[in-house]
Amino acid sequence: MNAPTTPATVPATVSAPRLAHSLSRVLATAARVLRQLRHDPRSIALMLLVPCLMLFLLRYVFDGSPQTFDAIGASLLGIFPLITMFLITSIATLRERTSGTLERLLAMPLGKADLIAGYALAFGLLAVVQSALATGLAVWFLGLDVVGSAWLLLLVALLDALLGTALGLFVSAFAASEFQAVQFMPAVIFPQLLLCGLFTARGNMQPVLEGISNVLPMSYAVDGMNEVLRHTDVTADFLRDVLVVSACALLVLSLGAATLRRRTA
Numbered sequence: 415m416n417a418p419t420t421p422a423t424v425p426a427t428v429s430a431p432r433l434a435h436s437l438s439r440v441l442a443t444a445a446r447v448l449r450q451l452r453h454d455p456r457s458i459a460l461m462l463l464v465p466c467l468m469l470f471l472l473r474y475v476f477d478g479s480p481q482t483f484d485a486i487g488a489s490l491l492g493i494f495p496l497i498t499m500f501l502i503t504s505i506a507t508l509r510e511r512t513s514g515t516l517e518r519l520l521a522m523p524l525g526k527a528d529l530i531a532g533y534a535l536a537f538g539l540l541a542v543v544q545s546a547l548a549t550g551l552a553v554w555f556l557g558l559d560v561v562g563s564a565w566l567l568l569l570v571a572l573l574d575a576l577l578g579t580a581l582g583l584f585v586s587a588f589a590a591s592e593f594q595a596v597q598f599m600p601a602v603i604f605p606q607l608l609l610c611g612l613f614t615a616r617g618n619m620q621p622v623l624e625g626i627s628n629v630l631p632m633s634y635a636v637d638g639m640n641e642v643l644r645h646t647d648v649t650a651d652f653l654r655d656v657l658v659v660s661a662c663a664l665l666v667l668s669l670g671a672a673t674l675r676r677r678t679a
Contacts, residue, residue: 436528443532447506448539461502461540465494465548473556484559488639489612491552492571495544496578496635497603503537503582504595512591530671533583534576541575562642566652570638573659577631580666587670606632611640631662 451457472490476482549568552558560567585602589595609619609627616627627633638655645652 439528440531440535443529444535444539447533447536451506451536451540457502457506458540461498462544462547464498465544466551468494469548469552469556480557480559483556484643486612487552487556487558488560488567488643489610489636491548491558491567492574492635492639493607493610493612493632495541495548495571495575496581496632497599498544499537499541499575499578500582500585500603501596501599503533503579504586504589504598505582505592507533507583507586508589508592508595511586527671530583530667534579534667537579537582538576541572541579545571545575560643561646562644562648566642566648567639570635570642570656570659573638573656573663574632574635577635577659577663577666580663580670583670584666603632606630609633610636612636631659634658634662 469487469490472487473483545568549564549571553560553564553567581602585598586595589598605626609616609623609630610632611627616624616633619627634655638652638659641649641652641655
């Protein structure tokens with residue numbers, strides 16, 4: 415008599431093809447987004463060159479006070495990629511919806527999670543290039559004085575860019591036009607910029623504002639950069655900051671998949 419099939423083996427045989435199909439759909443979506451971006455040199459320039467240009471200007475704005483650039487350069491190395499990826503991702507995703515591309519894609523056997531993952535993968539690959547260019551420029555050309563490893567700076571910059579991508583995908587669901595997508599920037603980015611500790615230590619803020627800053631992901635992005643700036647080794651605070659930024663990016667991506675709409679109302 416044949417041995418009975420154990421329950422533990424059934425899910426494995428069923429889920430493996432599903433996982434393979436899902437992965438192929440994610441990769442196909444990412445490849446399509448990258449092909450489209452290849453024909454949009456302005457967006458590529460905004461993603462890859464603008465953060466470098468801002469860091470370059472900042473360095474020579476404080477040409478007579480290099481220590482000022484050292485104090486805030488690492489923080490802005492994480493903030494600039496976050497902002498640019500937020501703008502590009504929100505506008506590009508909204509353009510897909512308003513043109514009807516998103517509706518046609520979701521009419522196919524393509525889940526919302528697969529679509530969001532494909533977008534995140536495509537923009538994430540660009541975020542790797544963007545973060546590497548900005549970090550290399552700041553450390554090896556502009557002379558940013560960092561006590562810790564430049565690779566840790568690159569890691570935090572990459573996570574910040576991925577967080578910006580996730581936020582852009584999320585807010586695009588609530589915008590009806592590209593102009594409205596840009597309007598979300600003052601609501602989503604500017605408060606975090608003011609409360610992240612860039613202008614003053616968060617402990618010096620009014621207690622209510624300090625409490626708000628403690629739940630904003632950009633605060634931990636800045637803290638992570640400052641940990642690398644001041645410590646040679648990986649600290650417990652650095653690990654906390656990296657985990658918080660990563661968790662926020664994953665949470666926002668999940669919310670983006672849940673709120674994604676086929677078309678603009």
